[in-house]
Amino acid sequence: MSAKWAYALAILISVTIVIFYVLDPTKTTSVVSFSLRYAVPLILAAMVGIMCERSGVINIGIEGQMLMSAFAGFFGAALTGSLLLGTMIGVGTGMIMGAMLATGAVTWKMDQIIAGTIINILAAGLTSFFYAQGFTLPGITPTLRIPVLADIPLIGPVFFDNGLFTYAAIVSALLLWVLLFKTVWGLRTRSVGEKPSASDTSGIGVQKMRFWNVTIAGGLAGLAGAYLALEAAGTFERGLTAGRGFTALAIMIFGAWNPIGALAAAIFFGLTQGVASQLQTDAVVDIPPQFVNMLPYILTIVLLAIVSGRIKPPAAVGRPYEKD
Amino acid sequence: MSTIDPAQTDLGITDPDPRRSGPLDRVPAIVIPVVSVLLAFAIGGILIWLQGVNPLFAYQVLFRDALGSVDGLERTMEKSTPLILTGLAVVVGLRAGLFNIGAQGQLLMGAIGAAWAGYNFTLPPLVHLPFCLIFGILCGAAWGSIAGALRAYRSVSEVITTIMLNSIAIALVDYLASRPLKEPDQPLSRTPLIAESAALPYIGPIPSGFILALVVAVFFGWLLVRTTQGFRFNTVGMNPGAARYAGISVKGTILLAMAVSGGLAGLGGAVETLGITGRFEPAFNIGLGFDGITIALLARANPLATIPAALLVGTLRAGSSSLQFQTGIEPEVVSVILALTLLFVSAPIVGKLLFRNRSIKQTTVTKGWGA
Numbered sequence: 001m002s003a004k005w006a007y008a009l010a011i012l013i014s015v016t017i018v019i020f021y022v023l024d025p026t027k028t029t030s031v032v033s034f035s036l037r038y039a040v041p042l043i044l045a046a047m048v049g050i051m052c053e054r055s056g057v058i059n060i061g062i063e064g065q066m067l068m069s070a071f072a073g074f075f076g077a078a079l080t081g082s083l084l085l086g087t088m089i090g091v092g093t094g095m096i097m098g099a100m101l102a103t104g105a106v107t108w109k110m111d112q113i114i115a116g117t118i119i120n121i122l123a124a125g126l127t128s129f130f131y132a133q134g135f136t137l138p139g140i141t142p143t144l145r146i147p148v149l150a151d152i153p154l155i156g157p158v159f160f161d162n163g164l165f166t167y168a169a170i171v172s173a174l175l176l177w178v179l180l181f182k183t184v185w186g187l188r189t190r191s192v193g194e195k196p197s198a199s200d201t202s203g204i205g206v207q208k209m210r211f212w213n214v215t216i217a218g219g220l221a222g223l224a225g226a227y228l229a230l231e232a233a234g235t236f237e238r239g240l241t242a243g244r245g246f247t248a249l250a251i252m253i254f255g256a257w258n259p260i261g262a263l264a265a266a267i268f269f270g271l272t273q274g275v276a277s278q279l280q281t282d283a284v285v286d287i288p289p290q291f292v293n294m295l296p297y298i299l300t301i302v303l304l305a306i307v308s309g310r311i312k313p314p315a316a317v318g319r320p321y322e323k324d
Numbered sequence: 325m326s327t328i329d330p331a332q333t334d335l336g337i338t339d340p341d342p343r344r345s346g347p348l349d350r351v352p353a354i355v356i357p358v359v360s361v362l363l364a365f366a367i368g369g370i371l372i373w374l375q376g377v378n379p380l381f382a383y384q385v386l387f388r389d390a391l392g393s394v395d396g397l398e399r400t401m402e403k404s405t406p407l408i409l410t411g412l413a414v415v416v417g418l419r420a421g422l423f424n425i426g427a428q429g430q431l432l433m434g435a436i437g438a439a440w441a442g443y444n445f446t447l448p449p450l451v452h453l454p455f456c457l458i459f460g461i462l463c464g465a466a467w468g469s470i471a472g473a474l475r476a477y478r479s480v481s482e483v484i485t486t487i488m489l490n491s492i493a494i495a496l497v498d499y500l501a502s503r504p505l506k507e508p509d510q511p512l513s514r515t516p517l518i519a520e521s522a523a524l525p526y527i528g529p530i531p532s533g534f535i536l537a538l539v540v541a542v543f544f545g546w547l548l549v550r551t552t553q554g555f556r557f558n559t560v561g562m563n564p565g566a567a568r569y570a571g572i573s574v575k576g577t578i579l580l581a582m583a584v585s586g587g588l589a590g591l592g593g594a595v596e597t598l599g600i601t602g603r604f605e606p607a608f609n610i611g612l613g614f615d616g617i618t619i620a621l622l623a624r625a626n627p628l629a630t631i632p633a634a635l636l637v638g639t640l641r642a643g644s645s646s647l648q649f650q651t652g653i654e655p656e657v658v659s660v661i662l663a664l665t666l667l668f669v670s671a672p673i674v675g676k677l678l679f680r681n682r683s684i685k686q687t688t689v690t691k692g693w694g695a
Contacts, residue, residue, distance in 0.1 A: 104671055290495040297489075304478075
């Protein structure tokens with residue numbers, strides 16, 4: 001989507017939300033809050049995709065990385081009795097999974113999509129096999145209400161009265177934008193993803209850069225998984241991630257591989273889901289629940305069909321780097 | 325798709341490079357999958373041992389149950405049938421340079437399509453059964469074509485669309501089986517039983533669907549290797565630029581490949597409905613599409629090799645329930661073994677361990693996001 005259309009759409013949506021807020025403040029606030037919470041794992045997972053693809057590596061294994069981290073985070077928290085330790089175990093697991101993808105896709109120069117698919121299948125198998133019932137979390141994740149800001153109507157309760165994961169997601173998107181576009185690391189990362197041979201000539205270690213970026217990005221996937229298990233669901237179930245890792249890749253594309261764009265796209269996704277489930281609850285229209293569940297996937301396909309060809313991925317994405 | 329680097333589109337399934345056709349280079353084609361499977365069994369054995377069960381006993385239970393009796397063999401053939409077909413579906417895609425992760429969704433569409441055609445019509449048996457099979461194929465092909473058309477005409481990566489279409493198919497068949505196609509006066513979400521004239525018969529203990537799957541695999545072994553159409557698929561998969569230069573319609577071939585791939589998965593679903601389950605129930609058939617990916621990569625995209633690969637997976641799946649019953653080991657250990665097999669067969673681990681040979685070809689399918 002060209003930037004002009006994206007801005008127009010963003011303004012249109014904002015105006016609509018304000019109108020609904022005037023009509024029914026409570027319900028509108030709850031729908032928008034729901035949307036942001038729904039968007040949290042999508043934002044984090046989209047950042048994983050952006051970090052990897054900006055470095056030239058396709059990460060189709062985000063789904064599996066999240067699933068393993070959610071599993072490790074949940075059982076870590078349940079067994080240690082600490083949500084903080086659980087989260088750290090989740091992030092660590094994500095980084096291990098990131099290093100796995102990096103080993104396959106970067107070091108061994110495997111087909112990147114096959115390497116990611118293996119991670120997904122392995123994660124589904126391992127988490128199903130080791131899954132056990134009867135564990136509960138030691139508590140609920142704390143929320144943080146930011147004084148003054150949280151008193152702003154609509155924006156306050158939506159953005160400034162949240163669980164810690166929500167802030168982490170928003171901050172990670174803003175931070176990644178700054179890092180990618182305003183720092184030396186970002187310039188190098190982008191060069192490795194666009195023209196690795198030129199980066200190599202100018203003395204940047206292409207393989208090393210890719211390996212570490214993919215590994216660190218795995219930590220963000222771990223955070224997304226920990227959010228799903230420790231805050232969103234409060235438990236671990238088989239297949240907990242429900243395709244969010246793949247939806248995140250589409251969000252990355254709508255956001256044009258830009259963290260801020262992806263942040264907006266993820267919230268847009270959340271809004272469609274929030275509005276659909278509210279319509280269903282209010283019984284305004286009789287939508288079978290299956291169609292509500294389908295919505296994010298259909299939206300992904302339709303938007304991909306619209307934007308494809310207009311947004312260019314990083315030039316070297318998907319190609320293992322071979323020295324000439 | 326204007327500038328394609330030939331090195332990027334190497335499927336790793338072509339004849340070996342003549343420059344290195346020593347005896348050792350021809351060995352890995354079969355050795356690597358076999359060693360991968362053994363290695364995966366070894367690690368699976370450690371997992372079983374960690375749960376306090378003797379792994380040799382567990383594997384003995386698993387294989388005796390799947391292969392040691394007529395009943396077991398029958399169940400193994402039943403389990404292998406849709407796997408041969410979904411494996412072939414992924415193979416056809418790989419040949420044309422497409423990674424069809426959507427065999428699962430295409431199979432579900434074929435399964436529910438065949439169920440509807442099976443209970444909704446009263447036809448003579450000789451007409452009804454082929455009609456249901458073809459209808460299932462068409463449902464799967466239509467579902468695959470969505471991803472094919474988006475890839476061919478809008479350059480949208482089939483990897484993402486087929487994954488999304490899987491989720492949509494799961495929700496859609498759930499809706500269909502719980503509302504419009506639901507068996508009336510009955511609490512479960514499922515379609516009515518198919519008519520007797522639509523059922524796939526058993527020939528002695530052998531399910532006729534199994535024979536059908538073998539015939540289809542042999543047919544594709546011939547089609548992909550010996551015919552012009554197979555040549556078109558392979559050329560588009562290996563080098564779309566050269567294909568266009570040779571006058572092959574790249575877009576048309578991509579669309580056709582996804583339709584054929586979806587049709588094969590749809591047939592897998594139809595055979596499952598008409599031969600085994602007799603109706604469609606949403607909980608059936610889950611996971612068959614993903615096993616198809618493992619089978620296709622284990623078979624190194626060779627259509628005939630999908631038969632032994634699917635038999636192996638089918639054997640494990642058939643024996644896993646007995647494993648749980650007799651030893652308490654979760655049947656998901658089979659999923660772990662299969663995932664490890666996939667890892668070893670696709671990653672250059674085994675090649676490095678055995679041959680210290682860096683020149684073993686890697687399976688390369690994709691070219692980034694619709695590049």
